[in-house]
Each structure stands twice: as C-alpha cells, then as structure tokens.
Amino acid sequence: MKFELLKQSLKKSIEHSYKLVGDDNFLISKSIELIKSQAVDCFEEFNVQVIDEQISLNQLQFSLETLPMMAKRRFLIFKYLENSYLKLLNDAIKYEHIVKVFVNPTISVDGVLVECSDVSNELCQKFILNEIAKFDISIEKNAIDTILKLTNNKLGVIKQECDKLISYARTKKTITTDDVKNIVIPSEEYYVYTLSNKIDEKDLENMSSVLNVLLKSMDAINIFKFLGSYFRRMFLMCLTNNDNEIISIFKNLKSFAIKKARHYILLNGKNFYINRYIKFVDLDFMIVSGKISAINALYEILFFN
Numbered sequence: 001m002k003f004e005l006l007k008q009s010l011k012k013s014i015e016h017s018y019k020l021v022g023d024d025n026f027l028i029s030k031s032i033e034l035i036k037s038q039a040v041d042c043f044e045e046f047n048v049q050v051i052d053e054q055i056s057l058n059q060l061q062f063s064l065e066t067l068p069m070m071a072k073r074r075f076l077i078f079k080y081l082e083n084s085y086l087k088l089l090n091d092a093i094k095y096e097h098i099v100k101v102f103v104n105p106t107i108s109v110d111g112v113l114v115e116c117s118d119v120s121n122e123l124c125q126k127f128i129l130n131e132i133a134k135f136d137i138s139i140e141k142n143a144i145d146t147i148l149k150l151t152n153n154k155l156g157v158i159k160q161e162c163d164k165l166i167s168y169a170r171t172k173k174t175i176t177t178d179d180v181k182n183i184v185i186p187s188e189e190y191y192v193y194t195l196s197n198k199i200d201e202k203d204l205e206n207m208s209s210v211l212n213v214l215l216k217s218m219d220a221i222n223i224f225k226f227l228g229s230y231f232r233r234m235f236l237m238c239l240t241n242n243d244n245e246i247i248s249i250f251k252n253l254k255s256f257a258i259k260k261a262r263h264y265i266l267l268n269g270k271n272f273y274i275n276r277y278i279k280f281v282d283l284d285f286m287i288v289s290g291k292i293s294a295i296n297a298l299y300e301i302l303f304f305n
Contacts (some may be wrong), residue, residue: 022116026156050078152189220294235277
C-alpha cells in the first residue's frame with residue numbers, strides 16, 4: 001500500500017499489524033501518527049510503547065499481553081527486531097487489543113505493507129501549497145515543479161526546504177523559481193537522474209561534471225546501483241510494446257517517465273540501451289568478484305561505446 005492510501009484505509013478499518021518500509025523518515029513518522037490516531041483513543045502515555053532496543057522474550061510477551069489502560073487498544077512501535085521475537089510476534093494475532101507497527105523490519109513479520117518512499121507529484125504539490133499557505137505566502141507554479149525535481153519527491157526533504165523558503169520569503173511574500181534554485185539543495189537522486197539524462201542526450205562533457213559532483217557525496221558503488229535501475233528500466237522498455245498506462249501500473253513508473261523513455265529509445269535506438277544493460281550486468285558481476293573497482297566500472301558504463 002502506498003502511503004497516500006493509508007489514511008483512506010484507516011477510515012474503513014484498522015489492522016492488527018503494519019510494516020512501514022522506505023527511506024523517507026518524514027513519511028514513516030506521519031504513518032505512525034495516522035495509525036496511532038486510530039489505534040489509541042485515550043491515555044496515550046500508558047497505551048503506547050516504543051521498542052527501539054533489545055528486550056527479553058519475557059518482556060516482549062508481557063508487552064503483548066498487557067491490556068490497554070481504559071481504552072480499546074495498545075499500540076506497539078517496533079524499531080528493533082531480532083529473530084528470537086518471531087514466534088511471539090506471529091502468535092500475537094490472538095491479542096486483539098494490540099496494534100503493532102514494524103519500522104523497516106529486518107525479519108519476516110506479518111503485517112500490512114506501507115511504502116514510505118516516493119509519493120505522487122499531486123500529493124507533494126498539495127503538501128507544498130499547504131505549508132506555504134500557513135504563512136500567507138504565494139509560490140510560482142514553476143517553482144513548485146522545481147522543488148519536486150530537486151528533491152526527487154522526498155516529502156521529508158521537501159518539508160526541510162519549504163521551511164527554508166518560507167523564512168526567506170516572509171518579507172517579499174512570493175517564492176519564485178529563482179529563489180528555489182538559489183536555496184534548495186539538490187538531492188543525490190536528482191544528480192543521478194541528471195546523470196541518466198546526460199546519457200540519454202549523449203552529453204559526455206556534462207556527464208563527467210555531474211559524476212564529479214556525485215562522487216563528492218556518494219560512494220561509487222551506490223551511484224553504480226542507482227544507474228543499474230535506470231539501465232534495467234530502459235532495457236525493459238526496449239522489450240515491450242505494451243500500452244503506456246499498462247506499463248505505468250505494472251512497472252510503477254509515472255506516465256511522463258515512460259513517454260520520455262520512449263522518446264530516447266526512438267532517438268538513440270534500442271541497441272544503445274540493450275548493449276548498456278548487458279554491459280552493466282557484466283560489470284556488476286566483475287565488481288562482486290573483485291575483478292574491477294566500482295569507480296572504474298562507473299567510467300566503463302558511462303563512456304562505453
């Protein structure tokens with residue numbers, strides 16, 4: 001389930017277990033707040049427990065069996081898990097007074113999956129407008145689009161950058177596109193996205209510049225992995241003639257991204273992307289087997305003819 005559907009789902013019913021998975025801490029915190037607001041109706045200080053360090057099996061069992069204080073449910077947030085907890089947690093379905101939330105669980109636990117990572121442009125736009133409106137400030141449409149591009153739709157990052165923009169614009173009451181470009185710090189994902197654009201455009205000079213910026217803040221192996229997702233996506237797009245909307249649903253891609261991919265595949269030819277994906281797979285194996293360093297593999301894949 002996408003984060004955006006969580007609130008709607010909770011209005012219908014609340015489950016006994018949720019798994020929050022993703023890298024956006026803001027979305028994780030918001031998800032916990034939403035579930036807690038439905039799970040606990042009073043005496044939060046007695047009915048909410050955060051487990052963020054190792055506890056004994058006896059302590060865990062006690063937490064699961066403890067009845068709520070003058071309320072329908074207790075709410076347990078698991079930020080720490082280990083294999084020895086598994087049987088108790090999977091048996092906990094019999095405790096109807098408990099609602100459990102697992103934050104990026106490291107073991108296989110039961111629960112409704114909530115994805116706390118990328119969210120839609122529409123939700124991000126609405127969030128930005130709501131944040132700006134609290135201070136009676138306006139924002140240009142292109143400025144919103146630029147924020148989304150620079151932050152890669154990470155709501156936690158958007159919140160931080162909106163706070164900076166609001167402080168800056170309180171006297172002039174309007175946030176422009178230039179303000180955003182001057183103040184918002186581009187995310188690493190933005191630079192990786194820019195790097196993939198330079199590959200599509202066969203812009204070798206700027207490809208090198210973007211890579212150098214990335215290498216100052218990211219390990220070469222992580223950049224390589226990010227690019228792997230891009231090469232894999234383009235490879236799959238080369239192999240399918242399915243309708244764009246069908247691909248959007250099954251590959252979890254935005255429609256504009258599919259149209260962009262189609263455009264560059266037509267422009268550069270399918271072999272350009274198929275050969276690069278095959279090269280990526282070979283280089284990935286060579287990195288794992290210690291035959292090439294990640295940095296050399298990066299240069300190989302980027303400047304491969």
